[in-house]
Structure formats: C-alpha cells, structure tokens
Amino acid sequence: MSDIKRPTSPHLQVYSWSLEMALSILHRATGVALGGGVLLMTWWIISTATGPDAYDQFRMFMSGIIGKTILFGFTFSLMLHLCNGIRHLFWDMGKGFELEDTHRSSKMVLFSSILLTILCWVIGYGLI
Amino acid sequence: MSLRSPLGKVRGLGSAKNGTHHWWMQKVTAVALIPLTIWFVSSVVQMTQASYEVVINWMTSPIVTVLMTLFVATGIYHLKLGLQVVIEDYIHSESAKVVLQMTVSFCCIITATAAIFSILKIAL
Numbered sequence: 346m347s348d349i350k351r352p353t354s355p356h357l358q359v360y361s362w363s364l365e366m367a368l369s370i371l372h373r374a375t376g377v378a379l380g381g382g383v384l385l386m387t388w389w390i391i392s393t394a395t396g397p398d399a400y401d402q403f404r405m406f407m408s409g410i411i412g413k414t415i416l417f418g419f420t421f422s423l424m425l426h427l428c429n430g431i432r433h434l435f436w437d438m439g440k441g442f443e444l445e446d447t448h449r450s451s452k453m454v455l456f457s458s459i460l461l462t463i464l465c466w467v468i469g470y471g472l473i
Numbered sequence: 474m475s476l477r478s479p480l481g482k483v484r485g486l487g488s489a490k491n492g493t494h495h496w497w498m499q500k501v502t503a504v505a506l507i508p509l510t511i512w513f514v515s516s517v518v519q520m521t522q523a524s525y526e527v528v529i530n531w532m533t534s535p536i537v538t539v540l541m542t543l544f545v546a547t548g549i550y551h552l553k554l555g556l557q558v559v560i561e562d563y564i565h566s567e568s569a570k571v572v573l574q575m576t577v578s579f580c581c582i583i584t585a586t587a588a589i590f591s592i593l594k595i596a597l
Contacts, residue, residue: 373555376552376555376556379552380552380556383548383584384584386588387545387584387588390545391587391588393525393529393532393591394591394592394594394595395591397525400525401525420514423510423514427510430507431507433503434504437500465514468518468519469518469519469521
C-alpha cells in the first residue's frame with residue numbers, strides 16, 4: 346500500500362441502514378460467533394469421549410441459563426449463516442442481483458432463520 | 474528510498490499462483506456444509522435431554538461417525554477460511570496480522586484434531 350494520504354470518499358456513515366447491510370455484517374458476525382459454537386460442539390464431543398462424569402458436567406452447564414442463552418445464540422447464528430450462505434451461493438451463480446429480488450431474499454433469509462431457530466427450540470425443548 | 478510505485482515493483486514477477494483457490498474452497502465447503510448442517514441440527518435437537526448412553530449409542534453408529542467427522546473437518550476448514558479474511562480485512566499491522574493468522578490456524582487444527590480423535594475414540 347502507498348503511504349500517500351489521499352482524501353477518501355464518504356464511507357458507511359453516509360448511508361442509512363438497510364436490511365441488506367444488516368444481513369451483510371451479520372453474516373460475518375455470525376460466522377465469527379460460530380467459531381465459539383464449534384468450541385462448544387467440541388466440548389460436547391470431548392466430554393462424551395471422556396466419560397459419564399465429564400458429559401454430566403457439560404449437560405449441567407448447558408441446562409443452566411448461561412448455557413441455554415449461548416445455545417440459543419448458536420442456533421440463531423447457525424440458521425442465519427446457513428440461510429444467508431445459501432443466498433450467497435445464488436449470488437455466486439449470478440442470480441438474484443435485481444433490487445426487488447434482493448429485497449425479497451433479504452426478508453426470506455431473516456424470516457426463515459427466525460422460523461428455523463424457533464422450530465429447533467420447539468423440537469429440542471418443547472418450548473421457546 | 475525507491476521511486477518505484479508498489480505496482481511497478483511487482484509487475485512482471487508473475488502471479489502468486491493461488492488466485493481463486495481460497496474463494497473456491499470456501500464455496501466447496503459451504504455447499505458440503507448445507508446437508509451436513511441440516512443432518513447435524515436435526516439429529517442434536519432430538520438429543521437435548523439425552524442420557525450419556527443414548528449419545529454414546531448414537532455416536533458409535535458408523536454412519537454417524539463418518540458424518541460427524543466430515544461435519545467437524547469441513548466446518549472447521551470453512552471457519553479457518555472465513556476468519557482468515559476477517560483478519561485480512563480489519564488488522565492492518567503486519568506483525569499482529571501474522572500472529573493472529575497463525576493463532577487461528579493452530580486453534581483450528583487443534584480443535585479439529587481433538588474433536589475428530591474423540592469421535593473416533595467413541596466409535597472404535
């Protein structure tokens with residue numbers, strides 16, 4: 346990169362927030378958050394391999410309020426990243442770039458990830 | 474001090490030889506992760522209250538062992554590629570960038586090895 350200080354064009358601050366922008370940064374944020382989810386999943390696998398005591402310790406943490414909050418965040422992050430990731434694959438194929446298509450797919454991504462999160466928790470815990 | 478521009482310095486040296494590899498692998502792992510994630514989530518939502526024996530029985534089944542190994546390996550590879558780009562985008566100090574990239578690589582390899590070893594230990 347050059348060291349010359351050239352004037353820069355207006356950046357993010359000049360735009361008003363849209364669902365598209367929110368989903369764009371959320372895709373990245375949930376991706377990083379899923380790194381934490383991977384660690385949680387690895388703890389689950391290792392504790393199962395270690396024995397009943399280690400597994401009970403994991404289960405006790407997960408049934409507490411902190412564990413459930415983390416798991417809920419994990420579920421939503423995974424669903425949003427999955428749904429928005431599928432949309433990204435369509436974009437990679439050159440599909441869905443029209444403005445109204447993007448608006449529609451944004452809403453679809455948001456609604457389906459919320460719906461799938463609720464579905465997971467209804468099946469998993471019988472309640473939300 | 475050189476008067477040559479950064480572009481002038483690299484011109485004619487040839488490509489770095491890995492042009493679209495990162496992007497392509499991110500896409501390949503993304504496609505693989507769609508069915509793997511659906512399988513994983515639909516399996517674990519049925520085991521939220523499961524006892525130790527139920528989880529062990531589930532993980533001992535060969536198809537579960539194979540799919541879990543694939544899910545962990547593909548997921549962590551995808552994670553590594555994604556975190557790499559996040560660091561490239563936001564960290565501008567060269568030394569911090571190198572340290573962070575290495576840390577991400579090491580953590581991903583350690584986590585994947587530990588998880589896959591545990592999966593195989595349960596199965597075998």
